[in-house]
Amino acid sequence: MKLTNLQQEFVLHFGEMGSRWGINRTVGQIYALLFLSSEPLNAEQITDGLGVSRSNTSMGLKELQSWNLVRMKHFPGDRRDYFTTPEDLWEITRILIAERKKREIDPTLTKLRELEMEGPKGDDYAEARIAELREMIELMTGFYDDMEKLETERLVKMMTLGSKIAGLIDKTSGALSLTKRK
Amino acid sequence: MKLTNLQQEFVLHFGEMGSRWGINRTVGQIYALLFLSSEPLNAEQITDGLGVSRSNTSMGLKELQSWNLVRMKHFPGDRRDYFTTPEDLWEITRILIAERKKREIDPTLTKLRELEMEGPKGDDYAEARIAELREMIELMTGFYDDMEKLETERLVKMMTLGSKIAGLIDKTSGALSLTKRK
DNA sequence: CAGTCATTTCAGAAATTTCTGAAATTGAGA
DNA sequence: TCTCAATTTCAGAAATTTCTGAAATGACTG
Numbered sequence: 001m002k003l004t005n006l007q008q009e010f011v012l013h014f015g016e017m018g019s020r021w022g023i024n025r026t027v028g029q030i031y032a033l034l035f036l037s038s039e040p041l042n043a044e045q046i047t048d049g050l051g052v053s054r055s056n057t058s059m060g061l062k063e064l065q066s067w068n069l070v071r072m073k074h075f076p077g078d079r080r081d082y083f084t085t086p087e088d089l090w091e092i093t094r095i096l097i098a099e100r101k102k103r104e105i106d107p108t109l110t111k112l113r114e115l116e117m118e119g120p121k122g123d124d125y126a127e128a129r130i131a132e133l134r135e136m137i138e139l140m141t142g143f144y145d146d147m148e149k150l151e152t153e154r155l156v157k158m159m160t161l162g163s164k165i166a167g168l169i170d171k172t173s174g175a176l177s178l179t180k181r182k
Numbered sequence: 183m184k185l186t187n188l189q190q191e192f193v194l195h196f197g198e199m200g201s202r203w204g205i206n207r208t209v210g211q212i213y214a215l216l217f218l219s220s221e222p223l224n225a226e227q228i229t230d231g232l233g234v235s236r237s238n239t240s241m242g243l244k245e246l247q248s249w250n251l252v253r254m255k256h257f258p259g260d261r262r263d264y265f266t267t268p269e270d271l272w273e274i275t276r277i278l279i280a281e282r283k284k285r286e287i288d289p290t291l292t293k294l295r296e297l298e299m300e301g302p303k304g305d306d307y308a309e310a311r312i313a314e315l316r317e318m319i320e321l322m323t324g325f326y327d328d329m330e331k332l333e334t335e336r337l338v339k340m341m342t343l344g345s346k347i348a349g350l351i352d353k354t355s356g357a358l359s360l361t362k363r364k
Numbered sequence: 365c366a367g368t369c370a371t372t373t374c375a376g377a378a379a380t381t382t383c384t385g386a387a388a389t390t391g392a393g394a
Numbered sequence: 395t396c397t398c399a400a401t402t403t404c405a406g407a408a409a410t411t412t413c414t415g416a417a418a419t420g421a422c423t424g
Contacts, residue, residue: 004305006297010312013293019380020204020286024412035315038307043371053414058372079422080370089318104202111195115188123186125220130192133217136271139341146344158351159321162328168350169340201410206382225401235384240402261392262400 001049007036011050022103023063026052030060031069031085040073040082068095090152098148101141109137183231189218193232204285205245208234212242213251213267222255222264250277272334283326291319 003011011032018028029050034041041049047057061083064070069092073082086092112134120127147155158165185193193214200210211232216223223231229239243265246252251274255264268274294316302309329337340347 004303004308006300006303006305006308006312009293009297010308013290017286017290022202022204026413036305036308036311055372055374055415056413059413062372089314093318093322104199108195108199111191115191118188121186121188123188123218126186126188126192126218129218130188132271136275139338140275143341143344146347149345150348154348154351156321157354158347159325161351161354162325163331164354165328165340165347165350166332166336168347168354169336169343172339172343172346172350208383237385237402237404238383241383244402 001041001045003033003049007033010036022100024060026050026056026060027063030057031064034070034083035085037084040084042080042082044080046083067099069099090155094148097144101144105137105141109134109141112137183223183227185215185231189215192218204282206242208232208238208242209245212239213246216252216265216267219266222266224262224264226262228265249281251281272337276330279326280330283323287319287323291316291323294319 011029014028014032015025016028018025021028023031029052030046033046033049043054043057043061046061047054050057052060061070061081064083065072070083070085073084075082086095112130115130116127116134150158161168193211196210196214197207198210200207203210205213211234212228215228215231225236225239225243228243229236232239234242243252246265247254252265252267255266257264268277294312297312298309298316332340343350
């Protein structure tokens with residue numbers, strides 16, 4: 001599998017960005033390659049397309065599967081596993097956000113609740129700050145859960161509206177208690 | 183500086199989460215400690231609160247400053263630097279999102295535009311996928327830019343409305359072209 | 365079952381990141 | 395200018411993560 005120039009550059013970029021995105025170089029590269037391939041690829045093709053070891057490819061694919069970011073396919077008369085990324089970019093985005101939330105936010109939310117459950121310990125400032133942080137995370141993840149439920153079409157419309165939404169919001173009456181606290 | 187039990191647990195959690203958040207343990211711990219402290223702390227206090235080396239604290243603070251996540255303060259007659267996190271959680275959140283966007287998204291957007299500038303190379307599928315990805319990122323960052331401009335009060339109101347926004351959106355007429363493509 | 369192909373596992377090698385202690389730098393006050 | 399406290403820098407040590415090659419596992423086929 002000789003990569004085109006375009007593929008090559010894209011793949012290398014994703015490899016470099018990997019560390020900032022919390023994945024390793026190989027995982028980033030595998031994902032990039034699959035993303036640009038119209039046909040599903042097997043581990044062999046990925047391995048020599050990227051020039052990494054077969055075992056590294058195997059581990060990378062396993063990681064991508066744990067992120068739900070690739071789909072496995074099979075062809076009749078061929079017992080190798082083939083992989084693709086979902087066709088729909090919105091689906092990919094939803095998965096990415098959901099998985100990052102699960103790994104980066106949920107454990108902390110759980111921890112904050114635990115700390116609060118242990119009850120007041122006399123450190124008023126810290127306790128207040130923790131409660132405040134938990135509330136903020138709950139507000140944001142609650143909003144995310146709501147957006148998650150919207151069909152893509154409405155989501156796109158909302159994003160396109162952008163700041164015009166501010167006007168719509170003002171026309172609605174509702175509690176604003178979260179901003180003001182004594 | 184002996185940490186309270188609550189501080190200790192919170193600090194250790196942020197240290198552990200650090201790697202998932204793209205920062206190292208010490209940076210996570212320093213931030214956590216400052217977040218829970220009502221008073222600004224100097225490097226000395228942080229160092230012995232966390233039990234790390236003085237130089238590690240120095241590098242951690244430098245990193246937090248590069249993220250704009252801490253403020254430096256001074257007291258009359260004391261030439262040591264004191265640090266705090268911004269009081270307002272919304273401000274912290276805005277900074278965090280802005281910085282992550284800058285590090286994790288902007289470089290890729292730039293790269294995608296570069297690849298497109300180089301013009302068609304004959305790999306139709308890859309070219310289409312790259313264009314699609316760029317459009318998606320532009321839509322989302324554009325929306326983010328709009329939200330960024332909203333005052334906190336309106337943002338909270340919007341988040342509280344949540345899925346009720348869907349109804350408001352439907353009442354607005356507007357192009358929906360982005361979802362359907364041939 | 366034996367043989368073959370595909371994939372996974374895993375111990376250790378290689379690479380990278382984090383952390384430390386010592387030395388260098390900075391800058392305020394004498 | 396000199397002194398000294400505070401901070402930063404940096405080379406190498408320590409820890410962690412990534413990657414490889416070899417062996418193990420699984421699973422279809424004749």
